[in-house]
Amino acid sequence: MDLKGQSFSWCVGGAQGSGVDSAANLFARACAFGGFHVFGNREYYSNIIGEHSYFEVRISDEPVLGHTSSVDLLTTFDAETPFLHLDQISEGGALLYDASLVDVPLEKLPTIEPRAKQDLAKMFDEHGLPHTLDAIIQLARQRNISLHAIPYEDVLKADDALGQLPFSTLKRMVNTMSVAASFALIGYDFSYFHKALEAIFQSKPKVVEMNAKAAQLAFDYTKKEMGEPTLPQLKPLEVNEPRVYINGNQAVGLGKLAGGCSVQTYYPISPATDESTFLEQHQSFDVEQGDDGSILVLQTGDEIAAICSAIGAALTGARAATSTSSPGFSLMAEGLGWAGINETPVVVTLYQRGGPSTGLPTRSEQADTQFALNIGHGEFPRIVLASGDLEEAFYDAIRIFNYAEKYQTPAIHLLDKALANFGKTFSYFDLSKVEIERGALLKDSQLTAGADFNRFSFQENGISPRSVLGQPGGRTWYSGDEHLEDGHMSEDPINRDRMMEKRAQKLVVALEEIPTEDQYTLHGPSDAETTLVSYGSPKGALLEAIQRLNSSGHAVNYLQARLLSPFPAQAFTEILSKSKLKIGIEANFSGQFSQWVQQHTCVKMEHLVVKYNGRPITVDEVEAAVLNILSGNAPQKVVLRHGI
């Protein structure tokens, strides 16, 4: 077997709380230490302990953009994972499993979903197989998947020292062992594993020691038992630059710190909370001059308070944000409208998750698109900026404060659970690429203490110089009611019209000023006959898919939107008019972003490719869907259904 396109996909699964995340972390770091680029995708239930979770790690000698539907090595240490993930193992791939579990009956696994259980049972019956894990092994064998059984407990028990330990302690090490065994299978330099182990458990030398021992046993056992390697044998690469492995929550958190966000409010909600926790951990940080690097993180009583407190803070001149996910965002509708009419630069970081309602709290979806674009009664300008990958997420987290302040309007940074939990290796971020632009924020010296001030003065570009609360000479009244230039309430119809027009004008200006490359990007051949239209987290999958498609002779490009509001309608109209076949691709049911494009351009997307099972779109899915559409046999709406 070959390293397809230089990439190798590994997956570990298991019950929540049983060490899946640590295993993945270990694997990813060890790969990164060895110079590989790493991309991770994390899947888990809305549950603390016991339900099935898994982590896919894809590595390559080039930056990895997305994840694939299949995995080359499925690493397991429980019975459930092989049942659920068998189908995912690639042609020529491998399965690592706990030899002691082969007799575990399907019916005894309470966390397998009833539908999955039924389907599996039916399939076993059709193949005349027992309802045990052994059936999976047999099916894998039929598919020529190379099988690696490792009796974790026996291996440990066989060790003089470790064998003495209680079973509960031993059990906590099988995850580490599974990683070690994985490395044996891909012939990786084991010293990187040790480096990773130490890095992760720095403060717990005993843990390191014990796990290292157990890992060595698993590594040796596997080496001994595996026979000829069937998987690609990975050789470490040279790295000449420092790299980090970070996920989306961290990327955004870092961006906020860099962007000068000094107040973050939040109410806990998956998958947004980790960003706030990251900020709490870094509430004090080093700055170039002086010692005032700090951020106030305020846990509020609910999301209504979160948005309102963030606005209150923004009025004082602090860069203020709140971070939430879909249900929390629903509660911010009214607050956002207030910020809109009061021209307040407040940032909302929105991690969309599977909806509607509580929905699929730990799964991903892009189903709040139209909601974010239309949230709040009445009409007010808003910036909606969507990142497609973690690098964009970082830089956008800085930029969005600039936009919010320059156009004095609420700004939504649109992300999703996929991005929050995707992880990726990066070179160190380069802050010289970004600027802090505070727009028409007045300095004390530009104001006269005690004098009258019109916070909402009419200006041609709609942007009024802004004072902040407590500033001498900038005295202002803010009101959610329609108001005069000084902020006092007014129901005068003529003033009303002017204020509406003033506020709307800001977005016209924003569209002129924001660099095109921050508005949208046309990836791939600009003259391709087929154009994929999308925004947000599918970016990685789309980029790699169009590479594949173009390599295989299909001229396909990909129009990625970043700035959803104000929307570059004219540019989209022009680009799309050049294309023969427009395909909207997004992770929701109704193709919300495509509808947004249609509403503004009246250019029809001939096909929609959508996914709404809560699992992020993979490279393979995009490729297959586009080929299917190009073949002319696809329905108008193609639904992607990969996912476990």
Next chain:
Amino acid sequence: MDLKGQSFSWCVGGAQGSGVDSAANLFARACAFGGFHVFGNREYYSNIIGEHSYFEVRISDEPVLGHTSSVDLLTTFDAETPFLHLDQISEGGALLYDASLVDVPLEKLPTIEPRAKQDLAKMFDEHGLPHTLDAIIQLARQRNISLHAIPYEDVLKADDALGQLPFSTLKRMVNTMSVAASFALIGYDFSYFHKALEAIFQSKPKVVEMNAKAAQLAFDYTKKEMGEPTLPQLKPLEVNEPRVYINGNQAVGLGKLAGGCSVQTYYPISPATDESTFLEQHQSFDVEQGDDGSILVLQTGDEIAAICSAIGAALTGARAATSTSSPGFSLMAEGLGWAGINETPVVVTLYQRGGPSTGLPTRSEQADTQFALNIGHGEFPRIVLASGDLEEAFYDAIRIFNYAEKYQTPAIHLLDKALANFGKTFSYFDLSKVEIERGALLKDSQLTAGADFNRFSFQENGISPRSVLGQPGGRTWYSGDEHLEDGHMSEDPINRDRMMEKRAQKLVVALEEIPTEDQYTLHGPSDAETTLVSYGSPKGALLEAIQRLNSSGHAVNYLQARLLSPFPAQAFTEILSKSKLKIGIEANFSGQFSQWVQQHTCVKMEHLVVKYNGRPITVDEVEAAVLNILSGNAPQKVVLRHGI
């Protein structure tokens, strides 16, 4: 002067709390008693006492559909109204004012908006006029407006009996007097005035007596002083049917009672509250059989509780609704999503008001259109039904419960402040026109106590037979999380897809089942080259405007949408494709409904006619805007700005 198109427009203005509403009520009723059809439009500030309010009443011998920009008789008893409304008086119209106020200086009127004050002062200066009410009189004279000065106080003081009363008591009668004087000017049979007075103050004979006396004085005084009549002299008509005069809040309230709504929740908010108050007043009512006619009206702690309690009630099988306006609606986003995923028939009556935020709390706008269509994170089916006039408002208030129950989904009855406060005379409503359809609601006899039940069973049409809380044999679990057929939580991707598809399917079916005439109406010549596209409260103005336009040789029709979700996209595409010029007309800034049409049809509206100053669109405005567009000189977006 002629009764233009059989209609006559009267307007009374004055400070809030000074009797403007009573005056209008008196006038409207007296006209109605005399057999006229009446249409009323009420404008007021978000204030309890003191700010300027006015009431326009238009009457005709045919049903009146909307209101006009101009008024034929402006009736006043304060100084502010003539200042503000002078421009509105029609060619050949008349002004009735308090003779004792001519010297009141503009600057002494604190409630006139600063902008209006400036503009007036400037205008007076340009004309070399004093800054007093006298300037208005002079300008009116220049415009040949017939002027009728009545010194209310002097007239009263001259009376032996009334003259004795304290000034504060006298002041409370000038509103009645202004109506009486109005009737003198239009030569109306004064007995209808008395009838109206008695009807309104039934329980207060002393008030009737005193006001009747004062009115007679005003009537006689005016008759004596008016000279030759300049206004049309109105003769009572015969009526052979009972009629009511009701406003939008009452129409909807009545519809709810008829539709079997038995729980209404609300949190006070203008302009929705009056509907709930109406229901509270009618919490007990007569029914055809038995004695159980009742509705439970629950005032909750906020709108979040309002929607959640309504949903809780709906789960028990009661028809449940909540009624609110824009800011309250913003707080219902999350609750609506829960109802969506749980397929709960709950009705939200939404009176849109001027936004964003607190906005213009007592003014009208259709600026929540896209918000209502997209409210709530994630995707769930919803019915959005928009009434165009009070008759539709009544019947739709019944129908929407049918839709909610048949398609088991939240349903939004989309109205606005204009409709809430428009008043109109009607023949008695005919309940034989409507049915109560409860959809797949299971009777106890269709269930087996103690047996398992799948509330969310997969069905081809997406509609699962429904049990209600507490019903033997219908045991169900409801969850905001994605769930199985029995309602228990599930993150299974395959079940997820099926559930999303099941829920979405219901709207496909709804679109097939709901009669076309309840989805949309094409008014006017079906082959017209110009099509006005609109929904909601502008209906009256549009209907009359297309009549006028067609009479003057312009072939214009008007496509009125009623069902906004599910949207009859195909029908719209077909109808609009036949038209050469499509003009979206609506009361908001960005043409939200036009964008909704574009998003679904990709047919472009060549022009938008919009209004966002909070005052409802008038017949004249529509007519002028369309003529302007037809002349080829109009910008793509025409903004209507009439309003005081």
Next chain:
Amino acid sequence: MAFNVADYKTSVHNNWCPGCGDFGILNAIQMSLMDMQLDPERVTVFSGVGCSSKTPHYINTYGVHTLHGRVLPFATGGKLANPEMTVLAVGGDGDGLGIGAGHFVATGRLNLDITYIMFNNGVYGLTKGQASPTLHLGQQTKSLPNPNIIHEINPLILALSSGYTFIARGYAYDVAQLKALIRQGIEHPGLSFIDILQPCPTYNNINTRDWFGGADRKGEDGKAMPRVYKLDPNLYDPLISAETTDEEIHQKIAAFFAKATEWGDQIPSGVLLQNLTQSTYEERVIESLPKYKKNPPAKRQIESDNKPVLKINTILDELRVA
């Protein structure tokens, strides 16, 4: 027909963490329903969102798993529309006193006949252990990067100020007491609130089972001295009835206050207040709308042969103008 405890259990896999205090509460609810022989189909359990709010899925009655913080308004609508149903509301401390605090107060004012059972674990469990409104100031549980800087709320006192007419505290591991408390709560005519101390072994490493059980406080006999103790009915009388004088009420409130604020080494459990002098919301409705009693909203007939039953002309006559 007699119901046994299995009749109150569903076959749904319970995915709470091993050792979670929620299990004890779940058992107690099921046992009290059985005790009272309530027909599972006439009971609805509403919940919010959180670990604890998964409870309805494990109880074989009607279950309504609502939104985070909104359990009480949902339950209110259900109960008022169908007052014949027994209605329980359950959920976490974050749910009830964080995002749901407004409803906690507003519902107290209604005094409608439902029983609200709060699983109080000091953390937001399902979102991975942030400080909940009951976590004490200055404490730093496992997943907090810094000590808690928000003052705790006292649920019992808040319940009192909001108008709850039955206020009790239970402990997740004293299922027998809990069962009795829940039964009393259900039987109480009015709004009952039961604050349950619920160890969350995964995230709350301060208020643990050991801590409540006093494992760190050995008496002279070497035995743990539990922190949670039962109120002695001879020393503490929670009842306010029509006979209680104003003077006595003040004394009782003071005693309540003293007990409600006990924490640390002595944590009282049992019924802290039962006030029988307040009318229920249902009774007040009936006063102005007597029809409600026989024909509450869920039971009203609204159509006859699919035709509306409203006599609309009666109302139109009021609005008649010609």
Next chain:
Amino acid sequence: MAFNVADYKTSVHNNWCPGCGDFGILNAIQMSLMDMQLDPERVTVFSGVGCSSKTPHYINTYGVHTLHGRVLPFATGGKLANPEMTVLAVGGDGDGLGIGAGHFVATGRLNLDITYIMFNNGVYGLTKGQASPTLHLGQQTKSLPNPNIIHEINPLILALSSGYTFIARGYAYDVAQLKALIRQGIEHPGLSFIDILQPCPTYNNINTRDWFGGADRKGEDGKAMPRVYKLDPNLYDPLISAETTDEEIHQKIAAFFAKATEWGDQIPSGVLLQNLTQSTYEERVIESLPKYKKNPPAKRQIESDNKPVLKINTILDELRVA
């Protein structure tokens, strides 16, 4: 530079109803600011939505007229970002205890240094007189079609349970007392709550100026015996300080409770509680984030020549993998 009372007034037309109690409160606020000689530009008055919430437009400081019920979260954000500002929060009883009840409780827990002034008129004024959360059960004001069937909330007791450390009651027509109370509230280091009895002559025809003034209760001398009376400092000591013993605290709470529940013929006014033993939120922040003191969020420098000042590599090093 000395400020006179005119410096605290705007020229905006005040459109409250004639005789509205709000006027007295407005005056008292302006007078107390003057009394303290607070620079109007260093003060921000936040409000919710309602008649009373129009107040900021009439005060010549920074004014933030927020959303119905949301005054406290807005004020919290403003105060924490710029703690040097004097922050007042004002609004109606509906605003604060109806839709805003959740924030009322949550903010109490923070004990941050703001002063919350509640205009308590028993009605939702601006929406035309519906029952507010303080209207007593069974009462039927002008615009109610039926008597109120929701039990009133006691704002003072709710404030106590929520953690407010300064709790007072004033009366709209006793401007002198009110002015003093507001000043004390502002000077109190922590969260102050002032419940102000505010007649709404337009909609509340029960708790009128006459009623509060006792016009219906003539004494032997023929004079009205006002219902509102001032707490006697010799008989009632609201102070809880570091020296107060636990025992005394319990007594004080009981006394507070007794006073807070007085209503009808005797309605106490004055300071009901001042607790100096609680740290403020600002102090707690400083404990874990000392930089906050000198450089609160509004004052932090975030760029230098438009470049971010964060030393990002320090953090990246923590996350380094190669």
